[in-house]
Amino acid sequence: xxxxLAVQLTFLFIFLLVLAACKESEPIPDQVVQRQDTMxxxxxxxxxxxxxxxxxxxxxxxxxxxxxxxxxxxxxxDNMGTVLVMANGRRYIREYTGPASAFWFGIEPTDSxxxxxxxxAVSAVDDLIIPDGTYTQLTTVHLRSGMSVRSxxxxxxxxxxxxxxxxxxxxxxxIPLDNVVIDGLSWTVTSQEKGTYGVIxxxxxxxxxxxxxxxxxxxxxxxxxTNWMTLKIQTxxxxxxxxxxxxxxxxxxxxxxxxxxxxxxxxxxxxxxVSNNYFHDCHFGISLSxxxxxxxxxxxxVKDCSLFGIExxxxxxxxxxxxxxxxxxxxxxxxxxxxGNGNGSVTGGMLISGNTTxxxxxxxxxxxxxxxxxxxxxxxxxxGMLEIGHSTKGGNFTDNVLESTANKAVIxxxxxxxxxxxxxxxxxTSPGNQATFMSYGSKAIDNLLTNNRMxxxxxxxxxxxxxxGTVNASANVDTKGNPVP
Numbered sequence: 001x002x003x004x005l006a007v008q009l010t011f012l013f014i015f016l017l018v019l020a021a022c023k024e025s026e027p028i029p030d031q032v033v034q035r036q037d038t039m040x041x042x043x044x045x046x047x048x049x050x051x052x053x054x055x056x057x058x059x060x061x062x063x064x065x066x067x068x069x070x071x072x073x074x075x076x077x078d079n080m081g082t083v084l085v086m087a088n089g090r091r092y093i094r095e096y097t098g099p100a101s102a103f104w105f106g107i108e109p110t111d112s113x114x115x116x117x118x119x120x121a122v123s124a125v126d127d128l129i130i131p132d133g134t135y136t137q138l139t140t141v142h143l144r145s146g147m148s149v150r151s152x153x154x155x156x157x158x159x160x161x162x163x164x165x166x167x168x169x170x171x172x173x174x175i176p177l178d179n180v181v182i183d184g185l186s187w188t189v190t191s192q193e194k195g196t197y198g199v200i201x202x203x204x205x206x207x208x209x210x211x212x213x214x215x216x217x218x219x220x221x222x223x224x225x226t227n228w229m230t231l232k233i234q235t236x237x238x239x240x241x242x243x244x245x246x247x248x249x250x251x252x253x254x255x256x257x258x259x260x261x262x263x264x265x266x267x268x269x270x271x272x273x274v275s276n277n278y279f280h281d282c283h284f285g286i287s288l289s290x291x292x293x294x295x296x297x298x299x300x301x302v303k304d305c306s307l308f309g310i311e312x313x314x315x316x317x318x319x320x321x322x323x324x325x326x327x328x329x330x331x332x333x334x335x336x337x338x339x340g341n342g343n344g345s346v347t348g349g350m351l352i353s354g355n356t357t358x359x360x361x362x363x364x365x366x367x368x369x370x371x372x373x374x375x376x377x378x379x380x381x382x383x384g385m386l387e388i389g390h391s392t393k394g395g396n397f398t399d400n401v402l403e404s405t406a407n408k409a410v411i412x413x414x415x416x417x418x419x420x421x422x423x424x425x426x427x428x429t430s431p432g433n434q435a436t437f438m439s440y441g442s443k444a445i446d447n448l449l450t451n452n453r454m455x456x457x458x459x460x461x462x463x464x465x466x467x468x469g470t471v472n473a474s475a476n477v478d479t480k481g482n483p484v485p
Contacts, residue, residue, distance in 0.1 A: 133156060258274075355379075400425075403424075407430050451476065453481075
């Protein structure tokens, strides 16, 4: 028995020795040394050693910089710009201040499509600058909150030969888009795709604090109707503090379109400013539509828009349209339709002041559902007329210069209780003048015409009430200062 036990113990000892011999040795732990090594990105990625430096100085041209070891980081992806990963999995993070350069992330003018690398950069850093150059983008980039993408104005051009959309919101529309700046970029759209999208296309999320400025864009070589900037406010979403300024844009469809059509009677869009832009050769230059509140459209130059130059449509309220210039050919260079309810029931309608035409504009002005509009100090030379109607009522029209070649310079179409004073109103060059000023329709009553200087074409009247419309006229003079009968 003792002999058998001894044999068993001997075999067990031998088995343990064999097992110990077969066991893998413990990995050698990495050791961090406090030094800075100098190398390229490629050599760092291939670097395999258990003695790792605390920092690396990268020498690649245009991508130079110091990267510091973050020993605890085992998950960050290598994006070339701000994170580099060694062959053994250790992560180095770029040390920098100020904006990050898109070039760090592999974006170069020679790329066939900067979209993927630009997406990586936009996802990685909060402040990104694109170096001067001409680039090609085939893949849409999705914006995120808390970021800016910038360039030196006029020094970066992105050609879009495949898609109209350069920047869009996240694919999940429930993700808000807040605190975003797009500054100084230029685009050339040559895509032949069909669709009415836009270079900047935001459709779905709630949006706050969005600024788009100092950009240029043209889609003259594109095939289909496109916008430059689109912001659609979806059901149960909001948009607030939107600023579009100092941009120069040609767009086949609309230069800037911001609209709220899916939230009836809910003022989901607030504090929207479109200012100091140049929009030309579009169907619409600027279109702000639906229940929107606190709109400022100021100091824009709008030229040759086949339908409307500036359109305020739907039940917008608290609207200011000031110091804009209109030039060229339009259907209506100014289309205003706002009073808060869409039925003229809100007093204190929009302010339209200090706007001018450059030379004579083809087209006219149409104010529908304008409430009690304040229309003052505008200088318009136009082939069309100032048409006031559809629940625009109780407005004040003062100190304007309105020259028209239409058979009526001003018509109040079923629009009552408007006051015209201190204006120069003329259509004396009209070959078929009917009246310089007309109140038309049974609702167009008690329109006051006083202390104006008026000019009329041959055979027409200075003022006239038609189909039940009435004009209360007094103290008006003709172009030579003689009293108007």
